[in-house]
Amino acid sequence: xxxxxxxxxxxxxxxxxxxxxxxxxxxxxxxxxxxxxxxxxxxxxxxxxxxxxxxxxxxxxxxxxxxxxxxxxxxxxxxxxxxxxxxxxxxxxxxxxxxxxxxxxxxxxxxxxxxxxxxxxxxxxxxxxxxxxxxxxxxxxxxxxxxxxxxxxxxxxxxxxxxxxxxxxxxxxxxxxxxxxxxxxxxxxxxxxxxxxxxxxxxxxxxxxxxxxxxxxxxxxxxxxxxxxxxxxxxxxxxxxxxxxxxxxxxxxxxxxxxxxxxxxxxxxxxxxxxxxxxxxxxxxxxxxxxxxxxxxxxxxxxxxxxxxxxxxxxxxxxxxxxxxxxxxxxxxxxxxxxxxxxxxxxxxxxxxxxxxxxxxxxxxxxx
Numbered sequence: 001x002x003x004x005x006x007x008x009x010x011x012x013x014x015x016x017x018x019x020x021x022x023x024x025x026x027x028x029x030x031x032x033x034x035x036x037x038x039x040x041x042x043x044x045x046x047x048x049x050x051x052x053x054x055x056x057x058x059x060x061x062x063x064x065x066x067x068x069x070x071x072x073x074x075x076x077x078x079x080x081x082x083x084x085x086x087x088x089x090x091x092x093x094x095x096x097x098x099x100x101x102x103x104x105x106x107x108x109x110x111x112x113x114x115x116x117x118x119x120x121x122x123x124x125x126x127x128x129x130x131x132x133x134x135x136x137x138x139x140x141x142x143x144x145x146x147x148x149x150x151x152x153x154x155x156x157x158x159x160x161x162x163x164x165x166x167x168x169x170x171x172x173x174x175x176x177x178x179x180x181x182x183x184x185x186x187x188x189x190x191x192x193x194x195x196x197x198x199x200x201x202x203x204x205x206x207x208x209x210x211x212x213x214x215x216x217x218x219x220x221x222x223x224x225x226x227x228x229x230x231x232x233x234x235x236x237x238x239x240x241x242x243x244x245x246x247x248x249x250x251x252x253x254x255x256x257x258x259x260x261x262x263x264x265x266x267x268x269x270x271x272x273x274x275x276x277x278x279x280x281x282x283x284x285x286x287x288x289x290x291x292x293x294x295x296x297x298x299x300x301x302x303x304x305x306x307x308x309x310x311x312x313x314x315x316x317x318x319x320x321x322x323x324x325x326x327x328x329x330x331x332x333x334x335x336x337x338x339x340x341x342x343x344x345x346x347x348x349x350x351x352x353x354x355x356x357x358x359x360x361x362x363x364x365x366x367x368x
Contacts, residue, residue: 027128030078031136033071033091036122037245041075042093042140049079049087052125053104082128089124089136096140097196099123100178107167107175108196114171144242145193148228148251150184150204157188158255161204165192166234168199174234174289197244201237202228203290204253224306225290228253231308232292233284256308261352264303265360267296267316274300275343275364278319285311285349311351319343319364342367 029049033042048068067087071077090099102123104111122141126134150161161184167175177195184190192202206224228251229238240248263282268274278296282304283289294302296316321340326333343364350357 025084025130026081027084027130028078028080028082028133029067029087029089029126029128029136030133031076031089031138033075033077033093033138033140035093035096035142036139037142041073042071042091042096043073043075045071045075045091045093045140047071047077047079047089047091049082049126050090050100050103051085051087084128084130087126087128089126089138091122091138091140093140093194095142095145095193097122097143097194098178101196106178107169108198112175113167113169142245143194143196144245145191145195145247146200146202146240146242146251147189147191147247147249148202148253149188150190150206150253150255151188152255153257157184157186158206159184159186159188161188161190161206161253163190163192163202163204163253165195165200165202168201168234168239172235174201191247195242197242200240200242201234202240202251202253203237204228206255223292224255225292226253226255226308230254231284231310232290233287233310234289235287260306260308262303262305262356262358263307263312263314263350263352263360264301264356264358265314265362266300267302267319267346267362267364268300269321269341269343270363270365275319275321276300277322278343279317281315281317282307282312283315285313288313288315307352309352309354311349313347313349314360314362315345315347316362316364317345319345 227237283291
């Protein structure tokens with residue numbers, strides 16, 4: 001029995017230094033978050049660390065351990081057990097500008113905006129060393145705000161509409177803001193806050209959430225998407241120039257009830273048979289950055305509803321034929337899907353003016 005006791009004791013003695021070594025390999029961040037305009041602590045703000053993302057577009061840091069903590073009543077915070085490395089310290093606090101706007105792929109990062117201005121002082125980067133604590137002090141800057149209402153053309157308010165501010169960059173391109181989506185209240189009013197200085201357009205998703213669709217970072221939605229200023233074209237949207245912590249009110253969106261039309265049609269192969277799978281996107285011709293999207297139905301048809309007058313492009317992507325074979329396992333019944341053929345993308349331009357377009361037909365070529 002003695003040899004067994006000796007081995008057990010040896011394992012315990014070895015395990016203790018190993019655990020201590022593991023703890024020593026991590027570091028921490030501690031600091032205080034204040035509000036620049038009031039000099040008061042930012043209480044219950046969310047603080048988190050973000051590792052720098054590659055400057056190469058499309059290269060993102062893989063998901064990993066989250067390093068996050070709230071601030072206390074004195075604005076202080078501590079984030080412990082942090083893997084050594086380089087991090088940005090990012091604070092979320094209502095009404096104040098987030099450093100995330102200035103960190104790639106944020107809209108104001110130099111990789112996106114091509115700007116040359118120095119980063120604001122609240123954009124802080126720290127080096128976490130093994131067994132060490134990195135101190136930081138952040139003074140948040142209050143941002144501007146945009147407010148208004150969303151209603152139908154008969155004056156009825158539209159509650160719970162999702163609105164997102166979009167940066168309009170100096171080259172005319174539009175970039176996403178990291179502020180996320182805001183919603184109208186029961187009276188159709190909204191207020192977007194915490195905006196850095198810049199030019200903005202406001203996009204509303206009516207009766208359908210905005211969703212990512214095929215084709216990279218393009219945005220699509222099952223409902224009508226309309227900009228403040230009217231229509232689906234970013235180039236015709238109302239531009240709001242935000243400068244300083246001021247409120248820019250009266251940025252209203254009116255959704256038309258008349259003068260809108262249906263667009264419907266079908267997608268088929270060269271031999272005339274209709275496809276049973278694909279995604280159809282609709283966007284103002286020449287401006288594909290924001291689009292509506294609809295799945296191709298099993299009979300090869302698609303439809304879009306309540307489209308304002310304009311010239312549009314209809315694009316079908318991921319078009320394919322699938323064979324559905326009924327299967328059964330005990331009392332369970334299901335359909336087994338087998339890919340038969342994939343097809344090239346195809347598009348057609350249409351002009352929506354005074355009548356509905358219900359006979360739009362697209363023919364797609366098979367991928368050999």
